[in-house]
Amino acid sequence: MKRYVNLARRVIGLVRRDGAYPLLKKSVAVFRREGLTGLRRRAGNGAIAVRDYAEWIELYDRLDEDALSLMKSDIAAMSAPPRISVVMPTYNADPLWLAEAIDSVRNQIYPHWELCIADDASTSPKVRPLLERYMQEDARIRVVFREKNGHISAASNSALDLVTSDWVGLLDHDDILAQHALYCVAKEIVRRPDARLIYSDEDKIDVNGRRHDPYFKCDMNIDLFYSHNMISHFGVYQKRLLDEIGGFRVGLEGSQDYDLALRCLERIGPDSIVHVPRVLYHWRVHPSSTAASGDAKPYAVVAGERALNEHFAQRGIDGSVEGLAYGYRARYRLPERRPLVSLIIPTRNGVNLLKQCIDSIRTRTTYAPYEIIVVDNGSDEKATLDYLHGLLSADNIRVIRDDRPFNYSALNNSAIASANGEIVGLINNDIEVISDTWLDEMVSLAIQPGVGAVGAKLLYPDGKIQHAGVVAGMGGVAGHAHRLFPRDSFGYFSRNALISSFSAVTAACLIVRKAIYEQVGGLNDIELAVAFNDVDFCLRVREAGYRNVWTPYAELYHHESATRGSEDSPEKKARFAREVAYMHERWGDSLEQDPAYSPNLALDRTDFSLAWPPRVESLSHRPAPHENKELA
Template identity: 30%
Template sequence: MRGAGLTPKIRKIGSLVSKLVTSERAAATVASSPRTGTSPKPRSFDARKAVSWLRVGPRVASLVRRARALRDSGRQLEAAELYEAASKIAPWHVGFKVQCGNMLKDGGRLEDAMEWYQSALTDQPDHADTHLQIGHALKLSGRRSEALASYRRVLVIDPDNPHASWELIQAGEIEEQVRGISAQMTGHGLETMLSLSAEVEAMRRRLSEIAGELPDIASLTAFPASSYRLFRQLYDVPPQPPDPSAAPSEILVVADATGLDAEGLHRLVGSLVGQSLERWRAVLIGVDPALAVAVERLARVDGRLEMRMGASAEADSSPEWAHARQTPAETVVLLARVGALHRHALAWFSAAFAASEADVVTCDEEWILPGESEPTAFEARGRLDPDMLLSENSWGATIALRNETLERLDLSQDGGDASFTRSDLLLSAVRADASIGHVPLPLVSFVGAEDGRETAMRAARAGHRRAVERHLGLSGLSGRIDLAGGSADAALRVRWRPDAGAEKITVIVPTRDNVADCKAFVDSLFAQAARPEKLHCQIIDNGTTVAADLALLEELAEHPRVRVRRDDGAFNWSHVNNLGAEDSDTPLVVFANDDMLMRSAGWDETLRGLLAREDVGAVGAKLLYGDDTVQHAGVLFGWKGSVIHDGLYEPADRAGPSGRWTKTRRASAVTGAFLAMRRADFVRLGGFDARRLPVGYSDIDLCLRVREQGLAVVFTPDVTLYHHESKSRGLDHLDPERAARSRAERTGIEARWGKRLFSEEPTVSPIWIDATLPYRLISFPAPRKALDFIRLTASTDSRMIKSRAPAAAVHDVSG
């Protein structure tokens, strides 16, 4: 009977224990909710822990409820105190430690958060959510490499964790992108997307009048760039959109068949007769007489084909454009040697000239391995850049141009060397101020071994250098540029000479409670300068209070070419830099952050040389993180409708698409962390906008005003610095006021220049999809988007900016 009497009590206790265990799992769910981490895994029943819950459960539940309420009201640090109290009551509960760390992290106390995460790992080393939260904290701290390692650790523990996978994909991790594509294919997700894409594309064709307004379906099926072969198996170059009002122009193709074997010649001829555009003629030169029958048998029935055999060695060696002048046509396409045209190539060239004011048009290319049927590699290009062109012809050897443009170009009569003639043609177009557009699709393909591209690039260097030397002579620039390299063993290096007077430079450096770094930076500037006696530094102390830093400022002020100015007002980056410019009296000024170190010897001479050019208005540098990855190689527009640093997180020695991170080139903007200008231009343009853009986007705004004046904004890798980004100011997104200010500044710059301007980037092909970091994912642009890019690349900077800025834009700036 006594046992029977105890049964209800035992059942009641068992029920309570069950509820407490459920409560524990619910708390674990909070710690691993989709907002912060992974789904919880079922735990085995622990009797001793259940008994402990009997003692502490009600107190812990009350703390957790109050902590959640504080968290939801934005009082993270107070919530952290309650989670800490809960952890002390239930020290075996890892979830409370993780949540305490989360609250501290959200409250900006990253180091304290890391201590709680490490404590949680001590209790449970393979807790996936703890590793995930550590990754988030490391990312916020700017320790990107360690953060990625934490996310990879999560996937070792939990391979299906979507949050860690997405972080790696967003970070541009190629392996994770490929894994994601493979998982989609295994799970039939890709087939579903492709089917849906096909249906939507069919609808777009039926509704062509609104196709330009629809979202780009291609972004739904973007591929890692390393999976180009698989991508091309599934997608082909789209046909150009029909334009009923534009009759297709007749196109003359001049193709140099010198050195082609039977297979290569048949491939070339087949690519011509298979064109979707019918209004074309082709002249083939340099055909091996033993293979001439391959052309003759088709020329009998297709009058568009012509084979031109020279009567002498001199005639055979004349450049292709000379043959084009003998056969007038509205448009001429000079086809790259050993290249073959995509079936829509001529239609796209015709559409490019019909849809834009381009005088010259270039295109992308792709490569096929011998014996393969699908391309395995590609080169996607942007707008032709005259500065990049001096270093290398990165736009290929297939060039289309209007016949009237060909007639007015000052071209060399030398032939034979295709690399010379193509570089000479593009440089002649630059001299003639011709408008050069670009078709962002691979219209030409080559067959060759994997190292064939590199071999061809090396072989082209000598011919390209000859073309550059001719260009400099005709442009009157021979005395202003030094050339080095330009052989199979060394890339061509271009250096603009500074004026003989060696103009003085003032570097303006705002600082606050970070004077140790500032002093190290100033020391590195003088140590690496070629002319340190021509260098001055203007330090703007924006309210330093730390005694040690104040002592260092006094030490800095003793330097004969360093001046320290005190400014105790609220931080206004634009205003502080405007003050520095007002105080300086040197012809050149550099605006620089205090958390950097100069790496490049002779950096001052590089800036003097570039700013001696009348066409250059601003110069930016290559900035690296401490782990030798790129923080800035120019600023890109059009990335998720906003701006992003070019080359972000790439290895410092990686060249990038078309070598853009290793060449001096023109950029949409450069960061104000290191921005050089002529002081007269800075004053004439009104300086930084301290009223509406006190901290963010002021550098972008100034660069746009520079470009609006027809001046170039130039990025150069020949000035490289280490940059510990935001070290002295902290992280904006962890401060509510700063975050609100940043949003207001973004609204302000969009109102001034228009959102459309920030959605377009002429230097980057739209084949690159902006779902993650730049240059990771690819998909062919919709035809109308490709036409828009052709128009964009064919426009000058100043015209493009003025056509996209709101009519009422007024650049009223004030210091």
């Protein structure tokens, strides 16, 4: 009862402070993104409060005099400042919002811009006079008035025809650019001459000008990009690149920006795409905008599905993409001749867990062919030894006896050396299969060009998330994203429900090509006998040029380390401290600069909370506060 009284008090306090409507709006956004269980979880810890982000903005995202002076000095020092064209199609825009959008360009700190507007035959009598007035006031504003309505793709192309710059940024007619948006982009253009596409973080802004719901993105993440348009706002493209692909495609309205970015990717590859980890774009929320609800324009999902499938066909990717309410699911086809998978299961005693693991694999796995290699690390219980002896009669199960002192890395390395499979899987003996197609899903990803290790969605027995990808630096060395979230939660911008790349995945259930495993030298059995060997392995796989992928469509229970015990003895504590020290020595500052995670998000929590302070360069010379903030 006390729990519910405290919850009621928190809700009443939030209503009094922020008002019922903002609280309701925030709750609806959480519900859409994370479902009912996510709403309950957030209501329970008070995270529905909008104060956190507003306070974060005040501390880390306000342009004071120092910041403005620094930016102006940087601009003046540019020997060849790039000129950026902002392209804006418009049709019957609300005059107030249209004016705010135009003013957000005129108010840019960076002066080397032009604004190219295409009015798509608006019928509102207020639009043309407004646009003509702006043209007269500022020669950098250019407008074309289309005679016939052609919708957003055609109008965007008309605006592109006005462009005289080398770079093009996309702005919707009711959205707002941050005052330093073009400065930050220009700085990256100068710093990265190889860049051909630049994108930033974004948030939403309501009709009252209140910012909320920031999307702090990771660096270019091809698997996440195939799951939703993570580039979106603020997207800035090299004009020559847009000319090469022919601009926007008519017929892809609703997802024309997604299609544009996908076709650019076909030309340039991910290495030419640069992420600016700052909120440079404020997406207007109103009843008919996709920022308010994906349901406002359901045709956008269909258009996105078509764009992705045509991209797959163009790239020769053997698969298909299905539109979902919260993103897209890519399905990769397995070859007619499926590769043999060797599943390695180290164990010591604990017959009940081992039997549960092997039985679940044998009865619930649709994939074939596979073999199971059980590595018996000195079992001495009769029940376990009897069970292992009974496994010898199975056609696709081998038991290897390895009596060395427990060294998880060495046990797996030795077993994989004798594995027959083209694909190998590291499986803990406390894993239990849930989804029948878990191995189909993981292998279909593992055989894709450029993919290294593949991880699964692991659940505690109570249904909460145990593993949904590993973030480097979280918790000091590495931590599990969305840990303890409900199974059906969408998570942060649906990352708990979408395929995406992570820096690492756990070896409790990890699938990888044997050739890659051997290429990087397997698990480190010298410095990392027990802890962090999987993280180190995945970082070396990434270092070798592969990407590690996590999928929510392979679900298994993980009765976490039930047979190994806790790190409670002096010897175990000392060993763990050595492994932590090794990880920091080997990987250094890169542990706090995970490209699959935002520097604006916390490393001391697993729920994608805001970082206090963010791990980005301060906008000004003012020292950033370093205190951690508690949730409301």
